[in-house]
Amino acid sequence: MRIFTGVVVAVVFLLAGSPVAAQETVWFVVAENPIIQIAHGDSYLLPLSRPEDIAxxxxxxxxxxxxxxxxxxxVTIAVGGDGFNRDVRGAGTPAWSWHVIGFGGFxxxxxxxxxGWPTFVEQDVQAFIANTGGEMCLWKYSVVAELDAQPDFAISEGLNGAWTxxxxxxxxxxxxxxxEAGKFFLGWFTYGTDGPTERPGDEHAWMTAQGTFQGDTATLDAFLTTGGRFDDPAPVSTRKIGQVTVTFSDCDHGSVQYNFDDGRTGTFALARIxxxxxxxxxxxDGVARKRDTGLGNDNP
Structure with missing residues (x-):
């Protein structure tokens, strides 16, 4: 029993001292094969995490x-952008409204x-997926370049909605x-600095912010609206009170930094509801290898 216990303890310490290395994700550009005449001039991004696939x-x-x-x-694709997949060869590197969720091999x-081609898929993503079961294999396209790092997340209308x-x-x-206008607006549901009063609702602060965005960050002017009463058309007063910067790391997480003219500053995290x-x-960290297609050099 002592020998068995010692072996178990030794194994536990070995496992504890030998962490499993996280798989690296490498991003590749898939575009028209350079040995074939260029017809569409578009591309999409392919994230790979298996060392064999990267090699x-x-x-x-x-x-x-x-x-x-x-x-x-x-590859296998799904409806919805992921904030990363985009046409890096198109003007302004526009984001696609679909993303890769599986890799079958080369x-x-x-x-x-x-x-097909990426722009064709974009025209009706749901119809393409319904017709192919989500599988995409663009005959005249191949990996043509490797990105130096993960692409920056890009703000899109897919972020619209409620955040906490x-x-x-x-x-x-x-x-x-x-x-299309490059504009970003938010309504901020928060409270005043004085706390609750005898009248319900007085403790709430009606704040808004609006401005422009680029990449993963929106830079906004913040406003405070006061003087309103419930279901009352009486005029209200709105004044600028500072700046707000909103940065997103992916489709479900972000952070807010505020700098108000009265000296209040701070940062907090946002999560999609x-x-x-x-x-x-x-x-x-990357797409899962879906299965062996049995094509060419695609080995399991």
Whole structure:
């Protein structure tokens, strides 16, 4: 029994002292194969986390057809942008309203049903997924470049909706992004500094903020509206009180930094109350390898 116990203890310490390394996620650009005439000029981003897949992608980029790695990337896509997938070759690098959730491998052949091009998929994402079961295998596209780092998250209308201040119960924000105008608006549900009074509702503060956004950050002017009464059309007073900066790390998490003219400053975390299909946070560090397609050099 003593020997058995000692072995167990030794194993526990070995496991505790040998943490499993997290898989690295590497982002690749999938665009029209450079040896084929360019027809559409668009692209999408492919995140890979399995070392074997990353090595295959890098070898394909470096050696092309001589690499022995198939040119066609078979992936599974889902409706909704993830804030990262975008057309890096398009003007302004616009975000796609779909993202990759699975990787089947690289191959030299694929069924015609899942062929197309990113812009074609974007025209009706739901119809494409319904027709192919979510599988996408663009015949004339291949991995052509590797990004130096994870792309910055991009604000989009998929962030619209209710968000909560995770540090203060009963407080939060409602976000409204107008992407084509580059505008960002929020309603801030919070309280005044004086606390409750004898009249219900007096403790609430009606705050709003609006401005522009770029990348993952919105820079806004903050306003406070006062003088209103319940269901009363009497005029109210709105005045600028400072600045608010909102930064998002993904579709479900962000942070708010405020700097008010009266000297109050602070930062707090935001979390989405209910996810929306317009922006879906990727699960894990990279896409899961869905299955072996049996095409080209796609090995399990």
């Amino acid at each position: 295959d992608a890098r070898r394909r980029i470096a050696e092309g057809p001589d690499s022995g790695v198939g040119s066609i990337a078979t 191959g030299d052949f694929a069924i015609e049903l899942c062929d 201040n995770t540090e203060t119960l009963g407080q939060g924000m409602f976000v409204d992004v107008v992407a 209910a996810s929306r299909p317009g922006c879906v946070t990727r699960v894990g």
